[in-house]
Amino acid sequence: MRPAVTPEAAVPAAQPPERVVARVRRHARILILPAILLILVAGATAYGVGIAPEAWQVLAILGGGVVVVLLGSFLPFLAWLTRRTTITTRRVIARSGIWVRVRQELLLSRGRDVTVRGTWGQSAFGSGDVRIDTGHEKPFVLKDVPKPVLVQGALQELMGEEQARVAERRRAEQTMIDGDTVAWGGR
Known part of the structure; x- marks a missing residue:
């Protein structure tokens, strides 16, 4: 004879709320060249404005400097600023895009393995691809x-916890749905 399931046992435990564990951006070393370009263009523009004899030449130099700074420095900075990854206790959310926003999510329960890969340049700056x-x-x-090794460890720990939570939830559902009728108080 099977024991009766009590109402408290039939309801799965409430899930803890989702918490933000980390917010990550790409390594800032990708902004080194745009910063150098900004400095060089500012100096070259100031020099060009100082030696230009005509007013239209001054305007052309200023306009060219502004275009180069916008395309070579401001847009890369804006692209870096708008791309971020949020790691929570249940999922990884990657957001990117300047004009078109793209949002990609991965449930941690779907992840199987986390690896780190890095080039020698990334290793020199302490970064890598996860x-x-x-x-x-x-x-x-x-x-x-x-x-990246710290991010890898955190993701592996979070994935293990989430997969254990999902397995526990499935076991609770299996005990509730076993083809038998739940008897309230006896058979």
Whole structure:
């Protein structure tokens, strides 16, 4: 004879609220060249304005300097600023885009393996790519993350907790739905 399921046992435990664990951007070393370009263009523009004899030449030099700074310094900075990754206790959310916003989410329960891959340049600056294998052809990649080994450890820990929570939830559902009628108070 099977014991009766009490109403308290039939309801799965409430899930803890989702918390933000980390917010990550690409390593700021990608802004080195735009910063150098900004300094060089500012100096060259100031020099060109100082030696230009005509007013239209001054305007052309200023206009050219502004265009180069916008395209070579401001847009890369804006692209870096608008791309971020948020790691929570349940998922990884990657947001990017200047004019078109793209949002990509990965549930941690879907992740299988986390690896770190880095070039020698990334290793010199303490960054790397964190790849989350989901079992599909294309892994979920967090590009050029600072301190990638720390991010990898946190993701592995969070994935283990989330997968254990999902397994517990499935076991609770299986005990509730076992093909038998739940008897309230006896058979």
